Amino acid sequence: MTEVLEGSRVPVTVLTGFLGSGKTTLLNRILTENHGKRIAVIENEFGEVGVDQELVIGADEEVFEMNNGCICCTVRGDLIRILGNLMKRRDRFDYIMIETTGMADPGPVAQTFFMDDEMRDKMQLDSVTTLVDAKHVSQHFDDSPEVTEQIAFADVILLNKVDLVEEGEVDKLEARIRSMNAAAKIYRTKDAVLELDKVLDVGGFNLDRALDIDPKFMEPEYPFEWAGVYELEAGKYEFAFEEGPDPAMKAAILPISNADSVELDLARDRTVLLFSGEEHPVEAGKSIVPSQKVYELDLGGGKSSFGVEISEAGAYALFTEHYPEEFEAELRGNGTPLSPVLEREYAPDHEHDDEVTSVGITTPGDLDVQKFNAWLGDVLQNLGQDIFRMKGVLSLAGEDTRFVFQGVHMLFDGRPDRPWREGEERTNSLIFIGRNLNREELNKGFEACLAEK
Amino acid sequence: MPRGKVAGRKANGLDTLWRASLDDYVNDLAWSSDGRTVAAADVAEPISILEADTGEVLKRLSGHGFGTTSLSWNTRGVLASAGQDGKVRLWDVNSGEGKELDGGSQWVEKVAFSPDGKHLVSSAAKKIRMWKRSGELLWESEDHQSTVSDVEWKPGSARDLATSAYGGVSLWKPGSPKPARKFEWQGSTLKISWSPNGKYIATGDQDSTVHFWIVSHGMDLQMFGYATKVRELAWDAHSRYLATGGAEAVTVWDCGGKGPEGSRPLSLEAHTEFVSTLSYQRRGNLLLSGGGDGLAVLWEPGRTESPLAVTTLGSAISTLTFSPDDKRAAVGSDDGSVWMMGIS
Numbered sequence: 001m002t003e004v005l006e007g008s009r010v011p012v013t014v015l016t017g018f019l020g021s022g023k024t025t026l027l028n029r030i031l032t033e034n035h036g037k038r039i040a041v042i043e044n045e046f047g048e049v050g051v052d053q054e055l056v057i058g059a060d061e062e063v064f065e066m067n068n069g070c071i072c073c074t075v076r077g078d079l080i081r082i083l084g085n086l087m088k089r090r091d092r093f094d095y096i097m098i099e100t101t102g103m104a105d106p107g108p109v110a111q112t113f114f115m116d117d118e119m120r121d122k123m124q125l126d127s128v129t130t131l132v133d134a135k136h137v138s139q140h141f142d143d144s145p146e147v148t149e150q151i152a153f154a155d156v157i158l159l160n161k162v163d164l165v166e167e168g169e170v171d172k173l174e175a176r177i178r179s180m181n182a183a184a185k186i187y188r189t190k191d192a193v194l195e196l197d198k199v200l201d202v203g204g205f206n207l208d209r210a211l212d213i214d215p216k217f218m219e220p221e222y223p224f225e226w227a228g229v230y231e232l233e234a235g236k237y238e239f240a241f242e243e244g245p246d247p248a249m250k251a252a253i254l255p256i257s258n259a260d261s262v263e264l265d266l267a268r269d270r271t272v273l274l275f276s277g278e279e280h281p282v283e284a285g286k287s288i289v290p291s292q293k294v295y296e297l298d299l300g301g302g303k304s305s306f307g308v309e310i311s312e313a314g315a316y317a318l319f320t321e322h323y324p325e326e327f328e329a330e331l332r333g334n335g336t337p338l339s340p341v342l343e344r345e346y347a348p349d350h351e352h353d354d355e356v357t358s359v360g361i362t363t364p365g366d367l368d369v370q371k372f373n374a375w376l377g378d379v380l381q382n383l384g385q386d387i388f389r390m391k392g393v394l395s396l397a398g399e400d401t402r403f404v405f406q407g408v409h410m411l412f413d414g415r416p417d418r419p420w421r422e423g424e425e426r427t428n429s430l431i432f433i434g435r436n437l438n439r440e441e442l443n444k445g446f447e448a449c450l451a452e453k
Numbered sequence: 454m455p456r457g458k459v460a461g462r463k464a465n466g467l468d469t470l471w472r473a474s475l476d477d478y479v480n481d482l483a484w485s486s487d488g489r490t491v492a493a494a495d496v497a498e499p500i501s502i503l504e505a506d507t508g509e510v511l512k513r514l515s516g517h518g519f520g521t522t523s524l525s526w527n528t529r530g531v532l533a534s535a536g537q538d539g540k541v542r543l544w545d546v547n548s549g550e551g552k553e554l555d556g557g558s559q560w561v562e563k564v565a566f567s568p569d570g571k572h573l574v575s576s577a578a579k580k581i582r583m584w585k586r587s588g589e590l591l592w593e594s595e596d597h598q599s600t601v602s603d604v605e606w607k608p609g610s611a612r613d614l615a616t617s618a619y620g621g622v623s624l625w626k627p628g629s630p631k632p633a634r635k636f637e638w639q640g641s642t643l644k645i646s647w648s649p650n651g652k653y654i655a656t657g658d659q660d661s662t663v664h665f666w667i668v669s670h671g672m673d674l675q676m677f678g679y680a681t682k683v684r685e686l687a688w689d690a691h692s693r694y695l696a697t698g699g700a701e702a703v704t705v706w707d708c709g710g711k712g713p714e715g716s717r718p719l720s721l722e723a724h725t726e727f728v729s730t731l732s733y734q735r736r737g738n739l740l741l742s743g744g745g746d747g748l749a750v751l752w753e754p755g756r757t758e759s760p761l762a763v764t765t766l767g768s769a770i771s772t773l774t775f776s777p778d779d780k781r782a783a784v785g786s787d788d789g790s791v792w793m794m795g796i797s
Contacts, residue, residue, distance in 0.1 A: 058559060060578070062599050064619045064641050064659075077599055077619060077641060077659075085520070085537070088478040088496045088771075088787065116659075117681040 009124035010087070011201060012096045014109050016150040017131030018140065019102040022160040026131060026192035026199070027099055035196055040086055040093040042079065044101040057082055061101060063108045073410075074108040075115050087122045095200065096123065103146050106130075106153040107388070107409060113205075114411045127204035130154035130184075131192065134173060135164045141176075141354070148356040151177055152388040152433050153408075154184045155204030163190040182358035183391065183431050207404045207415060223275035224250070224319045227268065228340030229259045230331060232316050237308040237333050239288075239297075244327030247301050250279055252294045252319045253308065259315035259341050267317040268344075275319075276447070282306060290316055299327070315341075356388075359439045361446050364427045366397035368451040375449050376412075379442070383434065384410035392430025393417070397451035405430075465739070465761035467751050468795040470781070471508035475501055479771050479785025483524040483532070488777040490546075492532050493791050494521035500534055501791075502546055505776065505783075508793060514544055514551065523563040527570035527586060535561035541575045543588055552588050563604055569611045572627075576601040581616055583627070595630045597623065603645040610651070617642035617656055622666060636666045636673060646686035646695070653708060655695050657683030663697050665706075665713060674714050676706065680727070687731040689738060694754050696721075696740050698728035703742050705754040723750045723760045730772050734779040739796065741782050743770025749784055749794060766792055 017023045031039060044059050062078040079098065086093065100109060106128050113125040130150045140147040151157060157177060162170050174186055185202075187194055239251075252271050256263040270292070279296040282288055287307030288295050297306055308331065310316070318331065323345070330337040372394070380387070391406040405414030420426055432442060476497035483492045490511065493501045500521055502512040517536020525533045532544040534551075539559045542551040558578035566573050566586070573584040579596040581604055599619035607613040612627045619641045623632035641659035648655070654666040661679040663686070666672070676697075685698025693709040703721040706713040726745035733740050739761070740752040747769055751762040768788040775782045775796075784792040 060600070062619075064599060065639070075659075080659075081600065085496070085522075088480070089520075090477045090496075090789070 009122060010093060010096055011126040012098060012113065012123050013126050013200060013202075014106060014128045015097060015099045015131070016104060016106050016128060016153070017102065017158075017160075018133060018137070018144075018147060018150075020136070021102070021131035021133040022158070022189075022192040023099055023131050026129075026158070026160075026194075027097060029192060030097065030196060030199065033196055035200070037094040037200075038091075039095045039097055042082055042096065042098045044099055044104060057086070059098075061104060063105075073111070073115060075112040076108050079109065079112050080116050080119060083123065084118055087118075103144075105146065106150055110153065110205075110408045111411060114408065114413070125205045126200070127155035127202040128153045129156040129158065129199055129202075131158045131160050132173075132177065134159050134162045134170055134188075138173065148180060148354065148435075149388065151180050151184075152356045152435075154181060155202055156199060157181070157184045157186045158192060158194065159186060159188045160192050161190065162188045176354065180354055180356040180358065181389075181433050182360055183389065183433060205406060205408075205413075207406060207413065207417070222268070222272060222346035224252075224271065224321050225346055226323050227264060227271075227317055227319045227344045227346070228324075228331070229256065229264055229315060229317050229342035230338055230340050231259055231314075232310045232333075232338075233313045234310050235333070236287075237310060237331060237338075238305055238335075239308050240305045240330050240332055241297075241299055241303065242328040243302050244299060244322075244329075246322060246326075247299055249297050249299060249327070250275065250294050250321040251288075251297055253288065253290045254292070254317050254319075255290045255312070256315045256317050261342060261344075263315070264317055264342060264344060268319075268346075271317075271319045275321075355435045356433070357437055357439075359432045359434075359437050359442050360429070361392075361431070361443055362427060362429045363447065363450070364395075364425055366395050366426060366451045367428060367449050369396050369398075371451075372396075372449040375445050379445065380407075380410045380412065383437070386436055387432055387434040389433045390431065392428070394428050394430070395420070395426035465751055465753070466795075466797045467749060467762040467764045468797060469764065470793040470795050472793075473501070473503055473508040473510065473791045475789040475791060477789050478787045479789060479791060480520065480522055481524045482772050482774050482783045482785050482791065483526055484774060484776055484783065485526050485530060485532075486528045486777060487530075491783045491791070491793075492524050492526065492534075492546075493783075493785065494524050494534060495789060496520040500524065500532075500544070502532075503791060505781070505793065508791070512546060512549055514546070514549055517542070522561065523565075525564050525566045525573070527566040527573075529570060529586075531566075531570075531586060533564040533566060533573050533575075535564040535575055535577075537561075539577065541573075541582075541584070543573075543586075554584065554588055554590070557582055557593065562601065565604060565606060567606050567611055567614075568609055571611065574604050574606070574614060576604045576616065579618070581614075581625070592628055592630060594625065594632075599641070602641070602643045605645050605647050607651055608647055608649045615645055615647060615654055617645040622654055622656060624668075634671070636671055638664060638673070643682060644684045644686050646688055648688045648692040648695070648708070649690055650692040652692065653688075653695075655686050655688070655697075657686050657697065657699065661699060663695075663699070663706075665695075665708070674712075676704075676713070676718075679704070685728055685731045685742075687733045687740065689733045689740070689754070690736050694733075694740075696731050696733065696742070696752075696754065698731055698742075701725065701727060701744075703728055703731065703740070703750075703752065705740075707755070719754055719758055721750075721752050721754065721758055721760070723763055724748055726769075729770055732773050732775055732782065734775050734796075735777065737779045739779075741773055741775065741784075741794075741796075743773050743784060743786075745769045747786070749773065749782075749792075751796065764794065766790070 284304035394403040402417040404417040478496040500514040519537035541554040556577040597618035621638040622636040624634040644657040663676040679699035683699035705719040724744035768786040773784040
């Protein structure tokens, strides 16, 4: 097949969202704003506001399977037909917007641009942009899988109509949406008002921008739930537990150079690594010391206590696998409970147990290519139907360049990227967005693909 | 392309006789039955009636808003057209007057006169409509499973036809809104081609396969290994060879003898991009292929796998069709050019 230059393909934005979320308002805004682009609009339903544009084509949402029944290979026949014809025209459009019905599954729409040669050669899916009605969406989370799928697929999410909802509620909603889709850009809007460059030419499926993910959203799920920073004098302390839900708990205590959040974050990253290593069992009554070790405290199911020996005065960060309050655990000096000068909680908000989640993996080191291929093949084979989107940057053993990839369901698209820079840490960062994903298993499976050092 | 003369035969050639320029991508070309004119539809609105000998535009018909998709002449010189305005039109080419019929949806994909010229079928969305040549609506089919991708009359038959859609092929008898028979296949069928002897129906499919249906008992054969979806099919006049696209090579299946099952097809290689259109002579053995590479290539499958002649037309070829006397072929391209090629 002939090589197609990125620039020669016409970008396509897929607009999803429930009826009433403001899709048509956004569409009209895009069409009337002075951006110099000629935009063709493919409409699936009549929106609440008529679209005023010379070329609006109605589609009829014709979904079919390419290969006998696999949902990962479903495409939209109507789009192949309509867009195929549109692309014949000499007066090519600069941009194509596809407005789907509120109940549409974005999967087949997106897959159409990868499964059909003609579509792939002539057009470039730029983004799935999802509008969310901030006032009403919560009602639909539980009874409508379409809402969560539209959020999961999105590169850009507009939390629209925020003016109708109290700010605190919007914060909660955003956090919940973020836990479903950690890779999307989320904007709060009123009347879908937003700079157009946030919606057009976003490059959501562009490998060059595969890792344009805000790093703070790539945070892994931490293996500990709590950390406290204490200013301690040299001496003997006591870590005391009441009866709690678990018979054992991992903990680590590290000296840090300052009792501030910067130092705590550094210690946090070191501790993530410690927790992935071997733990050192400690019986009740024995002591632990600040070190680069993770201890497994044997709580025995009842009251227990451990010594903490501090040889040098300074700031120390204590990390615990569970919340101390679950065990009424306290760090005591001379029998008096000590308060941490700084405290952090790392467990995600478990208030809503949404089926759709994002699993981010950030692991330094090089991958054994064969192992990784086998593992990813296995993951896509078994979970492909449940994985909506994935993207990432990989460090492959023996390669001087980064490897970037992205995918929709089972469709995988990847290639070598720029060389690793001098002094740059070779790190793998990837994200899966899907339904019922097992975070621990994905992490373990991935870790097992790291090459021997 | 240089080649030695074969004893007893003169070398075949493709000669460019003329070139006409239309507004945009040529969607369809249709010869009038007397071979004097070619109607050309492009993705812009008008329909051009070209003089076959000179390429001169004899008439411009207003065509269809958003583009004309399909053309068909009947033996009495009436031209039918379909378009993206949801209409079917019957044209009196001399006066330029068109009679407008409602295609039944916002987009009409295809029109075709029956071999005897008395009936016209149109396909739009999930239905086909049957018209008298006068424009009177006779019947409308029930919904197909999806949009009707193609419709074709049974060769030589005044009444029977076949349609393709997602879910396979349907055979229709006149007057009934329900298909007389169905050949089911859970895939998206894009193009249909009935062998001239009526025994086979071949389909080209979205999933890069070709199907053969044996009409008498409905058995089917599936041909794998194509590089892309297959929309290019052409039978030779003797119903022996089926030429197919779906790749850079033209793949030709030999349906003579025991049939194509398990056989290795001929692979005709000259194009450097996907084949975009194929046409066999109406009575002769020559096959003409057009490609995205802008090449028109003449073949004689069964005699040689080498091309008989190659002509570079510059722009991707969208459609081509032989004249009623097989001596010429009209070729359309994506830049709006119509070429007349002499076949020698």
